[in-house]
Amino acid sequence: MHRTLVLNVVGLTPELVGEHTPNLSALAKAGSLRPLTTAFPAVTCSVQSTFVTGLPPSGHGVVGNGWYYRDVAEVALWKQSNHLVSGTKIWDEAKKRDPSFTCAKLFWWFNMYSTADLAVTPRPQYPADGRKLPDIHTHPMELRDQLQGDLGQFPLFEFWGPRAGINASKWIAASAIDVWRRHQPTLSLVYLPHLDYDLQRQGPKGPGIPHALREIDALCGDLIEIATKDHARVLVVSEYGITAVDGAIHLNRVLRDAGLIQFRVEQGREYLDAGASPAFAVVDHQVAHVYVRDQARVPEIKQLLEKVPGIERVLDSAGKRAAGIDHVRAGELVCVSAANKWFSYYYWLDDDRAPDYARTVDIHRKPGYDPVELFLDPKLALPAAQVVWKLARRKLGFRTLLDVIPLDTSLVKGSHGRLTDDSSQGPCVISSQPLPDVAVDATSIKQLVLDHVFRA
Numbered sequence: 001m002h003r004t005l006v007l008n009v010v011g012l013t014p015e016l017v018g019e020h021t022p023n024l025s026a027l028a029k030a031g032s033l034r035p036l037t038t039a040f041p042a043v044t045c046s047v048q049s050t051f052v053t054g055l056p057p058s059g060h061g062v063v064g065n066g067w068y069y070r071d072v073a074e075v076a077l078w079k080q081s082n083h084l085v086s087g088t089k090i091w092d093e094a095k096k097r098d099p100s101f102t103c104a105k106l107f108w109w110f111n112m113y114s115t116a117d118l119a120v121t122p123r124p125q126y127p128a129d130g131r132k133l134p135d136i137h138t139h140p141m142e143l144r145d146q147l148q149g150d151l152g153q154f155p156l157f158e159f160w161g162p163r164a165g166i167n168a169s170k171w172i173a174a175s176a177i178d179v180w181r182r183h184q185p186t187l188s189l190v191y192l193p194h195l196d197y198d199l200q201r202q203g204p205k206g207p208g209i210p211h212a213l214r215e216i217d218a219l220c221g222d223l224i225e226i227a228t229k230d231h232a233r234v235l236v237v238s239e240y241g242i243t244a245v246d247g248a249i250h251l252n253r254v255l256r257d258a259g260l261i262q263f264r265v266e267q268g269r270e271y272l273d274a275g276a277s278p279a280f281a282v283v284d285h286q287v288a289h290v291y292v293r294d295q296a297r298v299p300e301i302k303q304l305l306e307k308v309p310g311i312e313r314v315l316d317s318a319g320k321r322a323a324g325i326d327h328v329r330a331g332e333l334v335c336v337s338a339a340n341k342w343f344s345y346y347y348w349l350d351d352d353r354a355p356d357y358a359r360t361v362d363i364h365r366k367p368g369y370d371p372v373e374l375f376l377d378p379k380l381a382l383p384a385a386q387v388v389w390k391l392a393r394r395k396l397g398f399r400t401l402l403d404v405i406p407l408d409t410s411l412v413k414g415s416h417g418r419l420t421d422d423s424s425q426g427p428c429v430i431s432s433q434p435l436p437d438v439a440v441d442a443t444s445i446k447q448l449v450l451d452h453v454f455r456a
Contacts, residue, residue: 073275
């Protein structure tokens with residue numbers, strides 16, 4: 001077996017590998033760089049699940065970063081149990097070949113209760129007083145205290161939200177180096193999300209992208225150097241390419257105007273009532289699952305959605321089957337936006353009646369993905385000072401809403417989810433080994449990793 005390091009550099013594309021990425025460019029020159037034909041939808045949970053199982057979403061069941069659980073009539077995003085992913089995982093397949101094989105799965109999603117030998121994933125504490133405290137979940141359990149004792153507390157609020165930046169990826173890289181040296185896994189899967197943040201904030205041509213590329217490349221260089229010194233093989237993958245967008249489609253407002261959305265009014269605010277709604281959308285970047293309660297109304301709602309400006313395609317049963325997303329968890333209809341648009345989850349018509357979580361970073365209550373969480377509200381006077389004041393009140397025991405997120409979707413300049421039209425703007429694979437001169441399909445990544453470990 002060959003020890004192998006797999007770096008998941010989110011948002012990396014062939015177009016972005018160049019003068020600002022000397023370490024990744026050197027790896028590509030010594031080995032190979034190929035475009036990657038990713039899974040649909042091109043979002044984190046779906047693509048990672050395809051990487052580790054070799055199956056499309058119709059096979060592994062992860063149809064997005066979240067979906068509507070019909071049995072409890074609730075939307076849930078960013079669940080972490082590996083039991084949600086069907087199929088044989090890379091590490092299980094490798095153990096069949098050689099029982100001495102070990103795998104470290106670091107910050108890849110669905111990382112709780114997997115059969116990987118070592119696992120580290122974000123897992124905040126949620127005390128009953130309403131606070132959210134940074135923390136991680138690990139396997140084995142003692143790894144949590146060892147890593148945070150050596151590296152400091154995991155910087156959760158720099159992993160996502162307005163402060164998201166390089167520090168979270170630095171912590172992940174440091175933990176990967178610690179695990180690599182201390183436990184010597186055969187395979188290390190390492191997730192580095194930094195580039196994704198500024199690509200969504202600014203778009204791929206944003207003024208801060210060269211700096212973000214240099215930052216993530218430096219971390220990759222450190223990890224590649226350590227792996228190379230140990231005569232290990234290196235594979236770099238990315239899940240999707242992020243392309244420029246210039247506006248959002250408020251799909252649930254379209255459905256509301258058609259009389260299909262139901263909501264509860266609580267203390268003057270409107271909260272989506274998914275179970276009572278004839279149809280509603282769980283949005284996920286440039287893809288939206290539309291759940292329709294009455295199957296007889298699907299053709300009617302499909303016709304409605306096909307007329308919405310900015311929607312490129314509406315997939316029905318046949319369309320979902322062709323796209324590899326025909327699974328019971330998927331919506332009755334799946335909408336795909338045009339390349340320059342994305343879907344917001346907003347369903348209210350008056351911002352004064354928006355739910356209380358709308359202006360907060362709250363990835364679990366919102367019935368859809370919200371990239372506006374990457375921004376502080378520019379309308380706030382001294383927003384950073386307001387954050388400090390609100391956090392201080394929380395520490396003093398006061399229940400304080402951290403409502404500092406804007407409701408302005410025009411701030412978002414980059415998105416993903418649909419398959420990119422230009423392969424140079426889509427994801428890529430870089431390997432220390434030679435690869436055939438063809439694009440790599442996402443369903444082939446599992447086998448490619450196994451080849452790096454086991455092939456002579």
